[in-house]
Amino acid sequence: MARLTRAESQARTREQLVETAKLLFLRDGYSVTSLEKVADEAGYSKGAVYSNFRSKDELCLTVLDRIHDEQVALIAEALAGADGMEGLLAAFQTWAERSIGDEAWTALEVEFATNARRDPHVRAELAARDKAIRDTIAGLLTGYAERFGITLPMSADDAATALLSLGIGLGVQRAIDPTIPVNVLPDVIRIFAGVR
Template sequence: MAETRVSRAERQRQTRERLIEVAREMFLAVGYAGTSLDKVAVEAGFSKGAVYSNFAGKEELCMAALDVIHAEKIRLVQQVFTEETSLEARLKSFVEWSRSGLGEPQWTALEVEFAAVARHNPWVASELVKRHREVRRLIGQLISATIEEADLETTIPVEHVATALLALGAGLGGLRALDPKVDPDVFGVVLAGLVRPRRGTDGAQ
């Protein structure tokens, strides 16, 4: 009996992952409005009932798809900032990542379209707020660890730096989605301007 339960749980996990994978491709290709649960079910090889047994509706499915995208982006950023290199090298790697990681037209368009749903859906709004706060927390952790290792400090509180960088990233993403020539080097410039050598404990500034 235990083996049957595990088998069912595994099948459900595989079904859920397949639905998210297909939904992600569709949401990116044709947008939130252009994607239907019927189309996702057919493309994934399941019934519409399988979709509803895993997700309450299209909003929850889109949130799950965006979670996968965000997890990938965060993993890459964490990878850049935990490299065994100098701070300057990490900033350079981060800017290089931002050239392809920010402003992807399909991803940016989906983020904007789904954010608009939050105006009329309190659940979407609250879930997006939770995720934005978590991203800011993770950015703050990365900044704190990086500047500590480099014996630097931020010119404003770390949480404010994290908020500023998240806002800058969102804004740059939107701009680059429309105009790929927008230079992402501003990321490194802004971050470099928000840190300074740590003030000595002997009173030196």
């Protein structure tokens, strides 16, 4: 077996730290998971963590980016085979039923965002990520509106903010009570599309 280069070794270490942190943050929560625990569970020293991340906040932002990327891939996969507006909404609802309200993911997002209120840098990082998500949603709305000849009842940016806010709120509610149905989200999209 060929020996890893220094860059490959560093990338492997970083990947293992991110995956371990993701597991621990989702399982135990952000506050109680120390960088030392992440290092121990991954089989590295605390110094290895600090050589890859400036802080626990930076590591958590990386974990949240990973989770968001995974969810984007899942939703893209779900929508890829969908046909027509109703097919897209049905595929979206299937993804939403699996993902919106995931207890561990929702708890991590809420806990981290709540802690971020004390740190302007972390708040700015979260705000930038939130804007990127809203921009992506707005782009999708614009594209689908053009594709299906729909006039949105408000700007795509405002509709994206409304839908993301509804999705986040629904996620928190479903984390508390998983019996709350997700169909309200595709139903609101239908109202925006004027096809209800």
